[in-house]
Amino acid sequence: MPNGTILIADDDAAIRTVLNQALSRAGFTVRLTSNAATLWRWVSSGEGDLVITDVIMPDENAFDVIPRIRNLRPDLPIVVMSAQNTFMTAIKASELGAYEYLPKPFDLKEVVGIAGRAVSEKQARQITGAQEGADNIPLVGRSPAMQEVYRILARLMQTDLTVMINGESGTGKELVARALHDFGKRRNGPFVAVNMAAIPRDLIESELFGHEKGAFTGAQARMSGRFEQADGGTLFLDEIGDMPMEAQTRLLRVLQQGEYTTVGGRNPIKTDVRIIAATHKDLRQAINQGLFREDLYFRLNVVPIRLPPLRERTEDIPDLVRHFFAQAEKEGLPAKQIEPAALDRLRRYRWSGNVRELENMVRRLTALYPQEVITANLIEMELSQPAADQAVAASEGNGTGEIPSISEAMEHNLSSYFSEFGDDLPPPGLYHRILREVELPLISASLAATRGNQIKAAELLGLNRNTLRKKIRDLEIPVFRSSR
Template sequence: MPTGTILVADDDAAIRTVLNQALSRAGYTVRLTSNASTLWRWVSSGDGDLVITDVVMPDENIFDVLPRMKKMRPDLPVLVMSAQNTFMTAIKASEKGAYEYLPKPFDLKELTSIVQRALEEPKRRPAVDLDDSGEGMPLVGRSPAMQEIYRVLARLMQTDLTVMINGESGTGKELVARALHDYGKRRNGPFVAINMAAIPRDLIEAELFGHEKGAFTGAQNRSSGRFEQADGGTLFLDEIGDMPMEAQTRLLRVLQQGEYTTVGGRTPIKTDVRIVAATNKDLRHLINQGLFREDLYFRLNVVPIRLPPLRERVEDIPDLVRHFFTLVEKEGLPAKQIDQSALNLLRRYRWPGNVRELENLVRRLAALYPQDVISENLLEHELSQPSVSSMEEETSETVNLGGSVERYLAGYFDTFGDALPPPGLYHRILREVEYPLISAALAATRGNQIKAAELLGVNRNTLRKKIRDLDIQVMRSTR
């Protein structure tokens, strides 16, 4: 039978009653208070074996009290509850030394299980002051799926465990990687990202590990690789499923032995980096096809994190829209609002491009339309969907341009009637289709050619050649 005294602090009488009943039935002695000062008096006098507390109390924010608690009684487990349910709440709870963070509403069985585990295995976590107002949060959303991600990230912040992020394009894999770095123990070191899909396969090893002068044709000087650049910090390996087998073998050696050699070099170089990998592919399927090393997969997949597509977390759309409107307003675009019917329309849309597509939509709305309030009619026009029902029936994960191209070609040939089109048809059609398509992709990614190449599904070097050949003017990315 569990034993121990639980101190519960919450200004909501209903929460106190529910916790008192659940914990008492589990065999614990429970003391209840509605303010932080009483809780602090109990803790400072040595009372209680575990604390369960809300964040916002009538007299004081618990994050201001928690460091004092941990300094006085470092082995006292503290469970933090909050209805704010943001990424920063979870991170602050961890950084301030909380044993666990629970978003409201919470599951009572889960809570009692955490209480039992905390009392059996008390953990001591370092308290690190985190000064952040919550603005510019790297991750936004209060859905259950995002809450679980916040909790996992909070547990990982003070570790160097290798993390594998899996999710569709546009779900925010790099944002998660940056959050792990920016709020973790390596925050003062560099964050270096490399996209395997955007680099020619024969250059990936040199990009990762660097090369010596004369190592290959064109290597006129020694060049440092991403591992050297990221030393002491975090190396983000994006689209790891596109890494060629030769580079996979070298990467496995680094993960196993903590050292590497440059291309053309002989002297082993020690490395001190945290690895965060990401992919939108099924690596198990690639392993079965012989395209990905199974031993490397197990080395990278120490802590797996799955990012849900936006269609699985549509309740986060209002928060995301407000967040993106705030960002674009700070960048100088007009302030906008969105009405409820338009939000409902956004919830019904399938979002093949996920959060990235939503952000690009918000930017277009802010830049192109004079209306202060975005309506459903305006939004339907911008989404280029014939009806709401067609959006609900759409199940494709990718943007289908086939119908638009077919209509364009049909209209093009109709202009000539029975006569033959002029010579050079192939190149003329190709240019007239590619130019607006590439221009739209660059506009959507604000001139970021790596992201535009990913959006179009082409190699970055191919995209650069197309931009040059078609004489497309590229705007500079602001991010």
């Protein structure tokens, strides 16, 4: 039976009662208070083996008390509770040296388990100083699914562990990778992102490891690779499932030995980077198909993080919409508000493009419509029309009343895409990236029109049947058959 004294500070009497009952039954001695002053008096007098405290209390914020506790008693573990379940709350709790962060509502069994570990271990985390700012929140959402993500991230911030982020396109995998870097111990080093799907397969090794002059046709000078550029910082390998086998072998050698050679080079180069990988694919299935090395998978999948699709966290949509409106306003676009009925319609929509799709919609609403208040009717119109038609409708058409051509729609969307980068250019590999974005809906629509008949779809597209099959496999397009 565990023993030890737990000091609980929370201004909610119901929370104090349930924690008292659960922890007392588990064998702990429990002391309860509703304010920070009493908690500080107990701690400064040497009482307690564990502190469990809410963030917001009537007399003082726990984040102001925790540093004093850490300075006075660095070995006293502190568990932070909060109903303000944001990413920054979890990060700040971690940075201030909290043993654990618990979003409300919490599971009592989990609390008892954490208390047992904390009291027995008496471990404290290193204080690294807080970096908070509402304008710099990289991740938005208070749903239970996001809370789990925040808790994992908070535990990883001060480590160099390799991380694998898995999630559908548009869920924010690069945002998570950037958060791990920007709030971690490598924050002063470079963050370098590489999208494996955007680089021609025969150039991936040169892109990652660099090449020497004359290493291949067209190599007119030495070029540094992404590993060299990321030295001392973080290398984010996005869409790792698209990496060819030869490059996988070289990457595995880097992870095993901590060094690499440039293409055409002979001298090994030591590397000091943290690897964060991401994919929307099922890599275990790719392993079974012989498309991904199993040993590399285990090297990369040290800490897996699953990002939930937006349809699993629809309660976050109001916060996300307000966040995107605020971002657009800072960029000089008109301020907007949204009525409750419109938010309700957004929550009921199935977001196949996830948070990125929602963000793009909010930007369109902000840029193209003169109304100050976004109504449910506007949302309904947005959701019921293709993106190109929405832009034309919002700007009163092309003057002819005709449906825009595919080339017009592409030109409009590409212009919007380039405008998002301001004076900068988008990442290299645009041709292959856009080609993939066009091929996927084109082939999917052709298969739907032919009820899954690949021979007819190939004829419709003007492709060889084997070519179509390969594209279906590479693009991971579901194959269906007509029941008729």
